[in-house]
Structures are given as C-alpha cells and as structure tokens.
Amino acid sequence: xxxxxxxxxxxxxxxxxxxxxxxxxxxxxxxxxxxxxLGGSGSGKSVTIKCVLGxxxxxxxLIEIDGRDVSAMTDRxxxxxxxxxxxxxxNGALFDSLPVWENVCFKLLAQKRISRAKARDKAAEILAQVxxxxxxxxxxxxxxxxxxxxxxxLARAIAAEPDIxxxxxxxxxxxxxxGAVIDGLIVDCVKRLGATTVAITHDMASARRIGDDxxxxxxxxxxxxxxxxxxxxxxxxxxxxxxxxxxxxPIQMELRK
Ligand SMILES: Nc1ncnc2c1ncn2[C@@H]1O[C@H](COP(=O)(O)OP(=O)(O)OP(=O)(O)O)[C@@H](O)[C@H]1O
Numbered sequence: 060x061x062x063x064x065x066x067x068x069x070x071x072x073x074x075x076x077x078x079x080x081x082x083x084x085x086x087x088x089x090x091x092x093x094x095x096x097l098g099g100s101g102s103g104k105s106v107t108i109k110c111v112l113g114x115x116x117x118x119x120x121l122i123e124i125d126g127r128d129v130s131a132m133t134d135r136x137x138x139x140x141x142x143x144x145x146x147x148x149x150n151g152a153l154f155d156s157l158p159v160w161e162n163v164c165f166k167l168l169a170q171k172r173i174s175r176a177k178a179r180d181k182a183a184e185i186l187a188q189v190x191x192x193x194x195x196x197x198x199x200x201x202x203x204x205x206x207x208x209x210x211x212x213l214a215r216a217i218a219a220e221p222d223i224x225x226x227x228x229x230x231x232x233x234x235x236x237x238g239a240v241i242d243g244l245i246v247d248c249v250k251r252l253g254a255t256t257v258a259i260t261h262d263m264a265s266a267r268r269i270g271d272d273x274x275x276x277x278x279x280x281x282x283x284x285x286x287x288x289x290x291x292x293x294x295x296x297x298x299x300x301x302x303x304x305x306x307x308x309p310i311q312m313e314l315r316k
Contacts, residue, residue, distance in 0.1 A: 099277070145224045160178060195211070
C-alpha cells in the first residue's frame with residue numbers, strides 16, 4: 060500500500076481574468092520528503108503554493124492535505140493546518156520594527172504558546188539551530204546581513220515546529236557558500252522535525268541538495284516530476300534545458316514563436 064501524500068493536487072485550475080495561470084495542475088508531495096518546484100518566471104509556482112496555503116482560491120480542482128479536502132474543511136481545521144505550517148518568504152519578510160527574538164517567536168507569541176518572558180530564551184535556542192549567537196536576538200533585522208536575515212527567517216519558519224515547510228527561493232541573493240549553508244540547515248531541520256518541504260527555487264545546486272523529488276511547471280501544467288538528483292539528465296528536453304540553463308532548446312523555441 061502506498062502512503063497518502065502529504066499534499067495532493069488534482070486538476071487545479073486558476074485564471075486571473077482571461078489569463079489562465081494554472082491549467083490542471085496534478086502534484087503529489089510525499090510526507091517527510093522535500094519537493095522542489097521548478098519553472099520559468101511567471102509560470103505559476105507561487106500561485107500553486109498560495110492555493111495550497113489557502114491564500115488564493117482555485118477556480119476548480121482538488122487540494123488535499125493528509126488526505127483531507129481543504130475546501131471542505133472548517134475554518135478551525137484550516138487554522139490547525141496553518142498553525143503546523145511554516146513559510147520562508149523570498150525576501151525574508153522579517154518585521155523591522157521588532158527585534159530578532161520577537162521575529163523568531165512571532166507565531167508562538169501570537170498563538171500564546173509561549174510567554175514573552177520565555178520567548179527570548181526560546182529564540183536563542185532556535186537561533187543556535189541555525190548557527191546564530193544568542194546576542195543576534197537583540198538586534199533589529201535591518202542590522203543583519205542578507206545571509207543572517209535568511210537564517211533568522213528560517214529560524215522563524217521552524218520555531219513552531221512545522222509539519223509542512225514552504226520555502227520560496229531560500230537561497231536567492233546569497234553567495235554560493237552561504238546558499239549551501241542555508242540548504243544544509245534546511246535539510247537538518249527537516250530531518251529533525253520530520254517535516255515535509257515544498258521549495259520554489261531557480262538554483263539547481265540548491266534543488267538537488269534540498270529536494271528528494273522535483274516537479275516542473277510549464278504553461279500551467281506539471282510537465283515532469285521525478286527524483287531531484289536527476290535534474291539535468293531527466294531525458295525530458297524541457298526539464299533538462301531548464302536545469303542546465305541552456306539558451307537553445309524546446310523552451311527557447313517556444314519563446315520565439
Ligand atoms: N493576484 C493576482 N492577480 C492577477 N494575476 C496574478 C496574481 N498572482 C499571480 N498572477 C499572475 O500569475 C502568473 C504566475 O505568477 P506566479 O507568481 O505564480 O509566478 P512564478 O512562477 O512564481 O514566477 P517567479 O519565478 O517570477 O516568481 C503571473 O503572470 C502573474 O502575473
């Protein structure tokens with residue numbers, strides 16, 4: 060018997076006015092595995108994730124989390140799922156008006172799962188997991204380098220020990236070594252938490268490091284999915300062109316049409 064996918068999309072469709080963005084997306088994300096979603100700019104990667112997060116309502120199709128249809132959930136059931144979901148935004152999206160420790164414990168404080176008195180120590184504990192000193196907790200996000208901000212954003216995303224972690228371009232804007240460090244932290248956190256991750260990335264080295272599985276979206280459909288380790292040698296000309304970053308190939312030919 061096969062395990063129920065953690066996240067399952069079937070024939071998910073979404074148009075904005077006359078512009079069809081998702082044209083029947085089918086995707087299974089295995090529990091406790093990393094899925095990376097690839098695709099050109101504007102291909103619908105973020106819209107797909109926003110549909111799963113409930114930030115955008117698809118026009119039609121099925122989205123299940125743990126085998127349960129999200130559209131049939133009560134607000135309370137949906138909130139429960141969101142409480143167990145972490146999100147690392149592309150730009151970090153830290154709150155500049157709050158010190159790092161409050162950013163890290165934001166969700167725990169908002170959900171009253173921790174007192175303010177305890178939150179500072181808790182933040183120090185989580186910051187240590189992403190390789191940052193406790194003193195960083197007292198700084199403002201504006202005082203941090205880009206790499207440190209990403210680490211803090213990761214600390215915030217994992218603080219509430221999520222079951223599902225969405226990562227939107229976790230290594231964009233980082234130098235290659237810092238990118239590898241962040242990827243290592245993501246993989247460690249996921250192993251420790253037993254979480255399922257869905258990452259959007261344009262960084263193929265990162266995709267191979269954090270992904271067990273990969274899927275490519277093109278023209279609103281998933282045109283390929285398979286092991287992330289095979290990216291560049293999948294045998295699918297579009298995926299391989301994309302993964303190798305080659306100018307010439309089927310995608311370029313379509314752009315020229
Ligand atoms: N709220 C919205 N209203 C109208 N159009 C939207 C909305 N959100 C997204 N779109 C459109 O949907 C398309 C897909 O956007 P999406 O953000 O999913 O792209 P993406 O694949 O994540 O791209 P990138 O790699 O550049 O971030 C784009 O053409 C975008 O303009």
